[in-house]
Amino acid sequence: MFRFRLLATAGLLIGMAAPAAAETIYVTNEKDNTVTVVDGEKLAITDRIKVGRRPRGITFNHDGTRLYVCVGDDNRIDVIDIASRKVVDRLPSGPDPELFVLDPNKRRLYVANEDDNMVSVVDTESKKVIGDIQVGVEPEGMALSPDGSLLVNTSETTNMAHFIDAERHEIVGNVLVDARPRVAQFTRDGKHVWVSSEIGGTVAVIDAATKQIVRKIGFEVRGVKREAIQPVGIAMTKDGKRVFVALGPSNRVAEVNPETMEVTKYHLVGQRVWNLAFSPDEKRLYTTNGVSNDLSVIDLEKDRVIKSIPVGGAPWGVVVKP
Amino acid sequence: MTTRRALLGALLATAFGLGLPLALQFPAQGQAPAASQPAAAQAVRIGYLSQEEDPRIPLTFLEPELTDEGVQGARLALADNNTTGRFTNQKFELVETVVPRDGDPAEGLRSLAADGVRLVVLDLPAEALAKVAALPEAAGLLLFNSRAPDDALRNEGCRANLLHTIPSRRMLTDALGQYLVWKKWVNWALIVGPAPEDKLYAEAVRRTAKRFGARIVEEKAWTFDTSGNRRTDTGLVTIQSEIPVATQLRDHDVLIVADETDQFGEYLDGHTWLPRPVAGTQGYTPTAWARVNEQWGATQMHNRFERLAGRWMTARDYAAWLAVRSVGEAATRTASGDPAAIAAFVRSPQFELAGFKGPPFTYRDWDGQLRQPVLIAGPRMLVSVSPQEGFLHQNSLLDTLGDDAPESKCRKAR
Numbered sequence: 001m002f003r004f005r006l007l008a009t010a011g012l013l014i015g016m017a018a019p020a021a022a023e024t025i026y027v028t029n030e031k032d033n034t035v036t037v038v039d040g041e042k043l044a045i046t047d048r049i050k051v052g053r054r055p056r057g058i059t060f061n062h063d064g065t066r067l068y069v070c071v072g073d074d075n076r077i078d079v080i081d082i083a084s085r086k087v088v089d090r091l092p093s094g095p096d097p098e099l100f101v102l103d104p105n106k107r108r109l110y111v112a113n114e115d116d117n118m119v120s121v122v123d124t125e126s127k128k129v130i131g132d133i134q135v136g137v138e139p140e141g142m143a144l145s146p147d148g149s150l151l152v153n154t155s156e157t158t159n160m161a162h163f164i165d166a167e168r169h170e171i172v173g174n175v176l177v178d179a180r181p182r183v184a185q186f187t188r189d190g191k192h193v194w195v196s197s198e199i200g201g202t203v204a205v206i207d208a209a210t211k212q213i214v215r216k217i218g219f220e221v222r223g224v225k226r227e228a229i230q231p232v233g234i235a236m237t238k239d240g241k242r243v244f245v246a247l248g249p250s251n252r253v254a255e256v257n258p259e260t261m262e263v264t265k266y267h268l269v270g271q272r273v274w275n276l277a278f279s280p281d282e283k284r285l286y287t288t289n290g291v292s293n294d295l296s297v298i299d300l301e302k303d304r305v306i307k308s309i310p311v312g313g314a315p316w317g318v319v320v321k322p
Numbered sequence: 323m324t325t326r327r328a329l330l331g332a333l334l335a336t337a338f339g340l341g342l343p344l345a346l347q348f349p350a351q352g353q354a355p356a357a358s359q360p361a362a363a364q365a366v367r368i369g370y371l372s373q374e375e376d377p378r379i380p381l382t383f384l385e386p387e388l389t390d391e392g393v394q395g396a397r398l399a400l401a402d403n404n405t406t407g408r409f410t411n412q413k414f415e416l417v418e419t420v421v422p423r424d425g426d427p428a429e430g431l432r433s434l435a436a437d438g439v440r441l442v443v444l445d446l447p448a449e450a451l452a453k454v455a456a457l458p459e460a461a462g463l464l465l466f467n468s469r470a471p472d473d474a475l476r477n478e479g480c481r482a483n484l485l486h487t488i489p490s491r492r493m494l495t496d497a498l499g500q501y502l503v504w505k506k507w508v509n510w511a512l513i514v515g516p517a518p519e520d521k522l523y524a525e526a527v528r529r530t531a532k533r534f535g536a537r538i539v540e541e542k543a544w545t546f547d548t549s550g551n552r553r554t555d556t557g558l559v560t561i562q563s564e565i566p567v568a569t570q571l572r573d574h575d576v577l578i579v580a581d582e583t584d585q586f587g588e589y590l591d592g593h594t595w596l597p598r599p600v601a602g603t604q605g606y607t608p609t610a611w612a613r614v615n616e617q618w619g620a621t622q623m624h625n626r627f628e629r630l631a632g633r634w635m636t637a638r639d640y641a642a643w644l645a646v647r648s649v650g651e652a653a654t655r656t657a658s659g660d661p662a663a664i665a666a667f668v669r670s671p672q673f674e675l676a677g678f679k680g681p682p683f684t685y686r687d688w689d690g691q692l693r694q695p696v697l698i699a700g701p702r703m704l705v706s707v708s709p710q711e712g713f714l715h716q717n718s719l720l721d722t723l724g725d726d727a728p729e730s731k732c733r734k735a736r
Contacts (some may be wrong), residue, residue, distance in 0.1 A: 096622070115625050116403055137405045138622050156619060157676065158406040159654070174656060179676045180619075185497040199676045225719055227681035249680075 001269035023279050023322045025286055027295055028055035028069060029242060031313030035069060035080065036295075040279060041068070043297060043307050049085050051078045057099040059315040061124070067303060067319070068124075077111070077122070082321065092129050094120045099183075100141040101151070103166070104253060110151055110166075111137035119153050121169065130202040132171050136161045143184035143193060152193050161195045161204070163211055173211035177204045183275075185234040187258070196231035196245060203231050203245055214259045217245075224250045233275035239281050242300070244272040244285055253287055253298065269296035270308055274315070280322040288315040336357040363413040364659035366403075368649050369434040369442035369640070370396050373421040373450065381588040385728035386633055392445040392468060393418060394631035395639030396646045401630070403650030411655055416646065427454050435459040440661030441466075445638070445644040448472040453483050458518075463515040464665040468639055472522065476725060480732035485668070485690040487648070488641035489610050491526040497696030497708035498578075498601055498608040499530035500722070504512035504710040507575035507599075512541040513568070513590070515581040523603060525582035534713075540572040544586055565593035577603040605701075608708070611640035612699035615707075644677060644692060651675055679707065681720065689732040693720040 022041035029036060030053075035055060037047040050149050052071025055078070056146040061066050067080040068091065077097060079089035093100075094113030101110050108130075109122040119139055121131035135156025143152040144166065154177075161184060163173035178200020185194045186208070194208045199237075205219040220227045232247030236258070237243075243256040249272045255265040270289025273296070285298040288311075295315060299309040329364040371394060377387045396416055417439050421430040427450045434442055441464050448470040451557070455465055460483055467486045477489050489497075502508070504619050510531060514524040531538050546564055569577060569590065577594055579602040581587035587604030599605060613624065613634045627635040627643075635643075639652060651674075652667040653659060667673055674682035679695040686693060698706040713722045721727075 114619075114622055136409065137402050138619060157402055157622075158409065159651075160406070160409060160675075162409070171409075178411075179674050179682055199682045200674065201682075227719065 005211050009284060021257065025277070025295070026058060026067060026282070026319050027257075027288055028058045028316045028317040029314055030054055030056055030290070031311030033071075034312055035067070036311040036315070037085065038295065038309060038311065040284075043309055045309070047079055047085050047166045047169070048312070049087070050167060051080070051087055052076060052090075057097065058319050059100065059102055060319060060321065061102065062104075062107075064321055068100065068102070069317075070100060070111070071099055072096045072114065077109070085181050089123055089127075091124060091127050092120075093122060094118050094132070099142050101144045103144060103148050104146070105148050110142050110144065110153075112153055112238070114138050114140060114156075116302045117155070119151075119164070131246070133164055133169050133171070135164075136160050137175075141182050141184040142193065143186050145186050145208065146188065148189045150190075152184045152186070152195075154195055156182070156198075159197075159200075161193065161205070163208070165214045175204070175206050175211055175213060177206075177213070178202045178216070182232045183234050185236060187236060187239050188238060194234050194236075195242070196234055198230045198232055198248065201226060201229045201231065203234070203256070205266060217261055217268075219245075219247060219250075219252075219254055219263060221247075221250055221252055221266055224252070235276035235278055235285065237278065244276055246276050248272055248274070248288060249291070251289075253285070253296075265303065266306060267296075267298050267303075269298070269305060270294045275317050277318040277320045279320055284288045286318050286320065288318045290314045290316060332494055363407070363411045364653070365413050365415065366649065366653050366659045366661075367415045367417055367439050367441070368396075368400070368646055369439040370416055370418045370445065370646075371421070371427065371430045371442055371454070372419075372435060372445035373427050373430075374423040379587070381584050388633070390631065390638070391636055392638045392642045394447075394467075394627070394633075395520055395635065396443055398627050398630050398635075398639075399643040399646030399650065402626075402647060403653070405652065406654055410657065412659060414646075414650060414653070414655055423595050428457055430454075431457055432459050435463065439557070440464065441649050443642055443665065445469050445642060448475055451475065452479055454496070454632070455481050464661070464668065466648065468641040468645045473526065473725070476691050477731035479481065480689050480734050483735040485645075485648075485692065487644040487692045488609070488637065489546075489694065489696055490724050491523055491693060492529060493691070495523070495526040495530040496533065496723045498606070498698060499527075499534045499536060500708045500710040500713050501606075501608075501698050501706045502576055503534045503536055504706075504712065508536040509539050509573070509575045510536055510578050510582065511569075511571040511574035511576075511598075512538050512578045513544055514541065515544045515579075515583065515585055515587070517581075517583045517585070519582035520580040520603075523582055527578055527580065527602070539574050542568075542571060544568070546586065550607060562593060563588050566595045567591055569594040569596070569731035574598060575604075576601055579604055606705050607699050608696050609637060609699050610637040610694065610696065611702070612637070612697050614699050614702065614704040615679070615697055616704070617707075618678045618680050623678050639703040644675065644683070644694075647677075647694075648673075648675055676689065686721070686727075688727045688730045689725060690734075693718060693723075695720065696723060 025038040027036045035049040053073035056071035069078045071102045076085045077091040081088040093111045097111045098114045107124045111120045113153035119133040136155025138156035141154035151166045153162045161175045178197035180199040205215040228250040233246035235244045245254045252266045271291035287296040294308045295311045299306045400416045419430045443466045471491045579587040581603045591600045652664040683694045709719045
């Protein structure tokens with residue numbers, strides 16, 4: 001323990017000496033009950049932050065000074081202060097929060113509570129649940145349109161993407177997708193929502209205005225059984241030109257050209273890849289690999305994996321701070 | 323709380339059934355998607371047929387005596403279907419029919435059929451199930467076997483109107499066999515209980531050994547009488563002296579027990595002549611479902627079930643859940659309440675069901691068995707999930723468990 005602390009301090013010092021552009025990666029470890037801090041310059045661990053049980057969803061607050069972490073087995077959200085690297089506060093949620101999305105304009109978190117068919121609206125200032133929205137069985141993915149008006153929640157056993165008026169907290173449309181939808185993601189222009197279906201093995205691209213599926217993207221990896229292809233995490237570049245989809249136990253990340261909606265490449269990463277995050281310059285993609293307990297680093301210029309970093313027990317969520 | 327919720331559901335279901343008998347019995351084909359008819363919800367009625375019987379008294383004192391096994395799984399699936407139905411404007415109803423102890427299950431099916439129910443979950447043992455499935459009234463129905471693991475029902479006794487959501491014995495023993503072979507525990511001793519089911523389980527174990535290259539070094543029939551009451555003040559002394567003698571078998575890696583009726587298998591572990599693990603119907607058990615599974619979202623399934631039933635979910639509950647969810651999934655996907663459309667979709671290659679064990683489940687077209695992984699459950703922890711790595715199949719790894727198409731003796735009209 002002492003030795004670890006020494007190492008961590010050393011890492012911190014080196015980190016401070018590094019160029020200001022170097023990013024920091026934060027990874028939730030479902031099994032370890034920690035958030036691992038990784039220096040993007042050195043690609044080395046600099047710290048581990050203890051949080052509640054079963055941390056999964058992770059996101060920044062508005063000014064990037066704090067991290068919100070869903071700790072499902074403790075039925076709450078932990079708040080990490082980035083400067084001190086400690087849990088300094090907690091927010092309420094419904095039972096077993098898994099994923100959430102922060103309103104870009106308001107102090108509101110929309111939280112999917114996997115255990116009670118409910119999306120909770122949490123005021124991050126008053127630290128109160130200010131509303132509940134009844135959705136399908138096992139709410140999971142959360143996405144918010146760029147203007148903050150339209151919320152999308154996926155329900156894993158109902159197999160739907162629920163479109164919700166974010167102001168009135170009312171469902172305005174339901175789109176049936178393939179089995180066990182996980183992650184939902186709006187395109188930057190707000191026109192489409194991409195929804196991954198873990199068991200169905202597809203990604204549905206939904207028109208946000210008409211609530212119709214405009215395209216269903218399938219995946220095929222030679223030598224990998226169809227059952228092992230289980231799409232989860234989705235990441236899109238700011239210019240909307242490149243989209244990446246994590247394919248779970250197939251140990252691949254697919255790159256999709258959003259123009260043609262065709263898969264252009266499969267990257268081999270660690271085992272059971274869950275979620276994805278870009279570096280701020282979008283030259284790198286970080287992937288959490290739940291079974292091999294590591295973080296893969298894909299160099300998007302060279303188009304190959306340049307490093308795997310062991311981060312902790314069952315890494316799940318990932319965010320990057322410039 | 324739990325009871326009240328179930329009761330309320332039943333009342334609603336009854337009220338609904340009375341209100342719309344015509345629509346329920348003769349749903350129009352090719353209805354428009356539900357969203358365009360905000361007024362009347364599409365009705366989907368699912369029959370659930372079982373017979374009153376004595377509760378099974380488990381040998382262990384840690385397990386409760388169950389009087390509602392199976393039906394609670396169906397009720398949970400009904401609630402799950404109806405949560406989704408709120409968004410699709412579909413309303414599911416479970417028509418529970420329990421035939422009295424001295425009654426005839428055939429009467430139960432006839433009454434369901436006469437009531438217009440076309441999709442029926444059968445929570446019946448093999449013999450009664452076979453009789454019911456063969457009735458002329460059952461010909462146009464889609465039946466789900468959620469209880470009987472008998473291989474004969476999937477082979478010589480298979481029927482075009484019958485699907486199986488509970489794994490077959492061969493699937494279970496293949497799942498265990500794959501794990502043991504993966505562990506390189508390939509020398510098995512086999513103890514077979516006196517019940518007819520035990521003999522069938524032993525047959526499946528022998529077939530598994532042959533398939534995966536394991537060896538049954540010795541086999542023994544259980545002849546000790548353990549049929550008395552499980553609770554006595556001096557019982558343990560006899561167990562401790564009897565079991566070592568009973569398990570004096572040629573050296574083996576693992577002792578496999580076939581005791582489906584739970585008469586003696588629990589006594590083996592800790593008492594065996596050689597210090598060997600026990601597996602089979604007790605010990606490390608291949609099963610469709612167990613409380614020890616916490617992966618693939620199983621936690622939420624346990625939580626929902628325990629809130630509803632006030633106890634743990636068993637494999638029989640789970641198989642009933644799968645059957646009712648199969649109907650729900652097909653109704654959602656087809657946006658139809660028509661039993662014929664639902665039945666056709668369940669059997670189509672487009673059908674996929676999520677069942678909290680990883681990959682999607684589908685029905686085998688050669689014998690109607692639902693493909694699914696099988697858990698290897700320890701008494702306190704999950705040991706593994708089969709199929710195991712290294713067992714290969716040209717189509718689906720799940721088809722390494724149980725009868726594959728070339729082996730199947732099912733010659734049903736497709």
